[in-house]
Amino acid sequence: MHVIIVGAGVVGCAVAYELASGGATVRVIDARGSGQGATRASAGMLAPYIEGHSTALLQLGVRSLAEYDRFVSRVAADAQRSIEYRRTGTLQVARTDEEARALERHGRALAESGATATLLDGREVRRYEPALATNVRAALLIPPHGYVRVGALMDALVDAAVSRGVQLSVARAQRIARVNGRVAVETAEGTLAADAVVLAAGSWSGGIPVDAAAAPVRPVRGQLLQLRLPRPPLSRVVWGSGGYVVPWEDGGVLVGSTVEEVGFDESVTAEGVRRLLERGERLVPALGAAVFEEARAGLRPATSDELPIIGASTTMRGVFYATGHYRNGVLLAPFTAVMVAELLLGDRERPELELVRPDRFGL
Ligand SMILES: Cc1cc2nc3c(=O)[nH]c(=O)nc-3n(C[C@H](O)[C@H](O)[C@H](O)COP(=O)(O)OP(=O)(O)OC[C@H]3O[C@@H](n4cnc5c(N)ncnc54)[C@H](O)[C@@H]3O)c2cc1C
Known part of the structure; x- marks a missing residue:
């Protein structure tokens, strides 16, 4: 399966790494290179019992925190880099x-x-x-x-993804559409086609419409x-x-x-x-x-309910969302990646996807 991921923040890169680890051919495009969005400013705290302002967010945060040991050790091993994570x-x-x-x-x-x-x-x-x-x-x-040092995590995540065959390039996505049975990402430099596209462009996700649908992320x-x-x-x-x-x-x-x-x-x-x-x-x-x-x-x-938008688009086959992580994107990245990779590669739906469905916003 060939997947394009739009956005190389912590969420897009974690999803790319997980998908490539599962055997997908993955290309990540970003308008300015990896880790230059919200991820660059993140404090890297892993604190669901403070940040979990709703039951659903707490549940997602605790679940993702449970992934962290394994996530960091796999990424560090594949990248052959150390990551400060305490x-x-x-x-x-x-x-x-x-x-x-x-x-x-x-x-x-x-x-x-x-x-x-x-x-x-x-x-x-x-x-x-x-x-x-x-x-x-x-x-x-x-x-x-605890916390993870985000700069070190991102450097390692990019290297680990590349070691699994992920291609990273600089390109600005403008629109996502279906063309000839495939999903096409229109960029200023031309159109890229794939079997699936994951929209992980953080705050900018709403500016990349999926046909007429725009993710309500501010x-x-x-x-x-x-x-x-x-x-x-x-x-x-x-x-x-x-x-x-x-x-x-x-x-x-x-x-x-x-x-x-x-x-x-x-x-x-x-x-x-x-x-x-x-x-x-x-x-x-x-x-x-x-x-x-x-x-x-x-x-x-x-997002308006402070929960991320993760899962399959109901308006366009082959499009998936992984965006809207607000104050907890670093914490939630590992579990987001697992959920998206299982959905794309194994058609397995984790029950937690019910909490973050795109169709609650008509997506
Ligand atoms: C001050 C601060 C402190 C924080 N502290 C924490 C914390 O302690 N713990 C925690 O878990 N979270 C924290 N967060 C939140 C966390 O940083 C975000 O939730 C997370 O970084 C979101 O990651 P992302 O990959 O979705 O988005 P981003 O990192 O914003 O990445 C989106 C990417 O999409 C790219 N992009 C945009 N438009 C396009 C386009 N048209 N085409 C292609 N690419 C495009 C951008 O260039 C960017 O690289 C903090 C945030 C801030 C600002």
Whole structure:
């Protein structure tokens, strides 16, 4: 089977890798090369018990987190590269009584759903993370969470995909149509035809109509800082009400993130950087002395119900969607790839596809 994937972000590349591993002939096209969209700005947190704002999203996130060990070790082995991936947990912190009460409720709900989470008081929190601000009065420790360093993951994913025969090229898709019994992707450089096409163009997916149907995905900008200290200030990801801090092993520290409805504007702004510097320092005061390395911005692909769109198009045979992953594309990429690959290659429908069906948006 010959498959074209439109979009070389973490989702498109993971799908390409999985399909090629299953024996498909895969070509990925991207308007600007791999990993240049939202993926580039991602913090790489793997935290479904914090980000799972609905039962369906929680279910998908937990399922994808369960794939991560295997996914990273397969990609690293095929690429012959190492990927920084740690499951050191997250600490979700509270600085006010109200936040502490909300954490307690969240901890109870998690315990009832069978997840492991431990509520810590201020003294215990500082035993775990001495660099945290002294006004932190409680925290929820969620051990299964973690992070992956997204730049390293993308480099490895591209190499692993290529090692499985995937071809990557730069081309801008304009439209998808059916021509002579095949699916055709019209690009500025000409038309490419395949047995199947997977639309994985993140926030830009709606601009590539499938005949008349356009995926209702809108861009939500997020800005993120990359700072550096001589040593990691924390041993796990820390979440506060206004932001989060991700410590890498080499002293790199990510501080995120803003949530802005500004259309297709990928700029970093002075206001965004200022707010993130303040939030980071409020959580970890030592960040005031950090070296400023970079600020990045990305457009999270959001849908109206905050769930991705994954599965077969009901309006055009041979077209599949893998888009709309909003705040969790890195977390959800491995399971998205498994679901899409099984659907295309084995005609097997995982039950979770019911949660993310394209036809809920008439696609
Ligand atoms: C600040 C920030 C922090 C985040 N933190 C996390 C996190 O901690 N954990 C997590 O799981 N998620 C996080 N996310 C969300 C995550 O980054 C996204 O959900 C994910 O990157 C989406 O991946 P994607 O491959 O669908 O889209 P993208 O990475 O945006 O890739 C889409 C690709 O399509 C290409 N494209 C666009 N138009 C065309 C066209 N016409 N033809 C061909 N190609 C085209 C683009 O060039 C791009 O490369 C974060 C996002 C942001 C912005």
